[in-house]
Amino acid sequence: MDTPSRSLATEAVHAGREDLAALGLHAVPLDLSTTYPSRDSRGEAARIDEFAATGARPEGPPVYARLDNPTVARFEDALARLEGTESAVAFASGMAALSAVLLVRGSAGLRHVVAVRPLYGCSDHLLGSGLLGTEVTWTDPAGIASAIRPDTGLVMVETPANPTLAEVDLRAVAHSCGSVPILADNTFATPVLQRPAESGVRLVLHSATKYLGGHGDVLGGVVACDEELARGLRQIRFATGGVLHPLAGYLLLRGLATLPVRVRAQSASAAELARRLSEDPRVSRVHYPRIGGAMVAFEVAGDPHGVIGGVDLITPAVSLGSVDTLIQHPASISHRIVEEADRRSGGISERLLRMSVGLEDVEDLWADLDRALSATAAPARQQERAAR
Numbered sequence: 001m002d003t004p005s006r007s008l009a010t011e012a013v014h015a016g017r018e019d020l021a022a023l024g025l026h027a028v029p030l031d032l033s034t035t036y037p038s039r040d041s042r043g044e045a046a047r048i049d050e051f052a053a054t055g056a057r058p059e060g061p062p063v064y065a066r067l068d069n070p071t072v073a074r075f076e077d078a079l080a081r082l083e084g085t086e087s088a089v090a091f092a093s094g095m096a097a098l099s100a101v102l103l104v105r106g107s108a109g110l111r112h113v114v115a116v117r118p119l120y121g122c123s124d125h126l127l128g129s130g131l132l133g134t135e136v137t138w139t140d141p142a143g144i145a146s147a148i149r150p151d152t153g154l155v156m157v158e159t160p161a162n163p164t165l166a167e168v169d170l171r172a173v174a175h176s177c178g179s180v181p182i183l184a185d186n187t188f189a190t191p192v193l194q195r196p197a198e199s200g201v202r203l204v205l206h207s208a209t210k211y212l213g214g215h216g217d218v219l220g221g222v223v224a225c226d227e228e229l230a231r232g233l234r235q236i237r238f239a240t241g242g243v244l245h246p247l248a249g250y251l252l253l254r255g256l257a258t259l260p261v262r263v264r265a266q267s268a269s270a271a272e273l274a275r276r277l278s279e280d281p282r283v284s285r286v287h288y289p290r291i292g293g294a295m296v297a298f299e300v301a302g303d304p305h306g307v308i309g310g311v312d313l314i315t316p317a318v319s320l321g322s323v324d325t326l327i328q329h330p331a332s333i334s335h336r337i338v339e340e341a342d343r344r345s346g347g348i349s350e351r352l353l354r355m356s357v358g359l360e361d362v363e364d365l366w367a368d369l370d371r372a373l374s375a376t377a378a379p380a381r382q383q384e385r386a387a388r
């Protein structure tokens with residue numbers, strides 16, 4: 001595994017762009033071509049054969065946009081550097097990225113997945129529904145070793161997990177897995193707070209839609225991994241077509257430049273809001289991870305729907321990781337697709353709210369939350385009084 005010699009903040013600004021000055025450019029070129037003219041069809045045939053045989057990123061002029069795109073390749077190179085992996089493969093969304101991982105393991109006859117709840121709602125659904133032929137065993141981290149079978153192709157964890165921010169000890173999981181690759185969804189932590197590959201994780205998944213993009217205007221996914229796994233993922237991507245659009249690749253690379261400053265600033269506000277919420281009698285429980293981060297989850301004593309309806313500065317919306325603060329009710333939205341009993345076993349209560357803290361001033365955010373909490377806490381107290 002490559003340990004970058006430069007700091008993360010420097011890599012975030014320069015990785016994937018080192019050749020620009022020699023090209024006489026400052027901004028990253030955006031290549032929107034779907035196809036590339038060539039009078040050398042023998043040369044193209046050789047590049048296609050090479051890709052089919054190995055899955056290595058094609059060298060020489062690109063052939064077709066579903067195979068390779070230079071702008072997307074820059075984003076992949078930069079993300080691999082930030083995660084400290086050999087390679088990265090980008091996809092149209094986080095779910096397209098996870099699908100490719102399941103397909104590549106399944107194509108090797110390894111359809112069984114061991115997974116720890118909670119996971120993002122659609123990830124839970126994709127594993128559990130068997131839509132891609134996956135068979136899943138749900139367990140807690142301590143049960144991983146005994147859940148592994150000869151046909152287990154993947155162990156999947158999320159840490160901090162969506163939406164409860166539960167943490168998993170990746171080193172301990174890596175120890176339990178033997179040679180079975182671990183996929184860790186690193187969407188919430190980002191490489192700024194945690195680099196799972198350093199703990200023995202072989203596949204680091206991101207919904208790039210969230211912090212990597214950071215502005216709520218681009219959908220994408222990426223898997224950072226070793227080159228051997230990347231080759232299989234590129235072949236699946238070419239065959240199934242879940243490619244990242246070059247404009248999305250451009251925006252994601254631009255997003256990476258400010259990732260460290262955004263995550264640190266947003267995390268400082270989130271920690272302060274988590275502290276105030278944990279001292280607030282209108283809140284029964286606060287979930288904030290030990291490693292920090294810009295996500296806060298909390299259970300309210302009153303009606304969680306009232307808080308969603310009561311915020312004004314904070315946007316009531318699903319998704320996360322943007323420069324503006326978002327709040328949502330997981331049981332209604334992000335984890336709606338998960339069966340109620342499975343939600344409960346994953347610790348997702350009906351009173352839980354999940355907040356993605358943005359770059360606004362923390363006092364303005366607190367004023368908005370405080371107002372929304374008061375609006376819902378009052379009727380709850382009145383009901384209590386009426387019941388007495």
Ligand SMILES: *Cc1c(COP(=O)(O)O)cnc(C)c1O
Pocket residue numbers: 093094095096120122123158162185187188206207208209210219220221
């Ligand atoms: C949003 C999300 C995903 C899915 O990503 P999309 O880009 O929406 O497909 C996967 N994992 C986590 C933790 C997420 O928050």
